[in-house]
Amino acid sequence: MSAHASHSAAGPADEPALVTDLVYDVGAHKGEDAAYYLAKGYRVLAFEANAELVRGCADRFAQEIAEGRLELVEGAVTDSAEATVRFYRHPLSTWGTTSEEMVSRNLMVAPSEAVEVPAVNFAEKLRQTGMPLTFRFEEDSSGPFGSDVGPWLARPAAIARYRRVFLAYRLIGAR
Numbered sequence: 001m002s003a004h005a006s007h008s009a010a011g012p013a014d015e016p017a018l019v020t021d022l023v024y025d026v027g028a029h030k031g032e033d034a035a036y037y038l039a040k041g042y043r044v045l046a047f048e049a050n051a052e053l054v055r056g057c058a059d060r061f062a063q064e065i066a067e068g069r070l071e072l073v074e075g076a077v078t079d080s081a082e083a084t085v086r087f088y089r090h091p092l093s094t095w096g097t098t099s100e101e102m103v104s105r106n107l108m109v110a111p112s113e114a115v116e117v118p119a120v121n122f123a124e125k126l127r128q129t130g131m132p133l134t135f136r137f138e139e140d141s142s143g144p145f146g147s148d149v150g151p152w153l154a155r156p157a158a159i160a161r162y163r164r165v166f167l168a169y170r171l172i173g174a175r
Contacts, residue, residue: 019130026077026135029094031057033136034070043069045129049076049087049117050096073125075118085119088112 023037028046030053037044038061048054054074064070076085076098088103089096090112097103103112 016126016129016131018133020133022129022132023134023136024125024132028057028072029053031060034061037134037136038064038069042133043071045071045073045125045132047073047075047077047120049074049098050089050093051115051117052089053093053096073120075120077122078119079121080119082119084116086114087117088114 021041021043023042023044025031025034025037025044025046028034028048031046034044034046034057044064046057048057051074054072057072058065061070061072065072076087078085078098085098087096087098088106090106091110092106095102095106095109095112097106097112106112
């Protein structure tokens with residue numbers, strides 16, 4: 001992604017700077033939320049584990065990708081050191097998950113298909129891009145975000161600086 005508009009804030013040296021024109025869309029699905037934020041003038045980093053949905057977003061947002069306004073990250077957000085992680089695709093595309101518990105719940109409608117997908121290190125993405133102004137998570141986001149992410153967001157100063165960060169997922173204590 002291109003140069004960021006950022007706001008420097010006091011904090012530990014390893015804490016990413018706030019990037020005021022960047023939104024993270026974790027669980028991008030078909031790009032509904034990404035389209036909204038792009039229309040508002042934000043750059044979007046969209047994470048999606050379902051390869052079929054990634055291809056759909058790549059087609060839908062080809063121009064925005066070429067302009068550097070949207071970056072697609074294919075894979076499941078995890079704290080795993082492995083290169084891949086098991087992801088369960090479901091006929092209802094919004095029910096894709098890395099959670100065994102959610103797979104059991106999803107059986108009430110239809111079985112899920114287990115596939116291996118790239119593992120995405122969330123903390124590394126934060127280091128690369130800076131702290132986005134807004135996080136947009138699927139309501140039932142599953143998967144750990146890494147123990148080294150929580151401390152950045154748990155500090156009272158970070159909470160004050162990033163009060164516009166809307167989390168539908170509890171980052172700290174996940175799992």
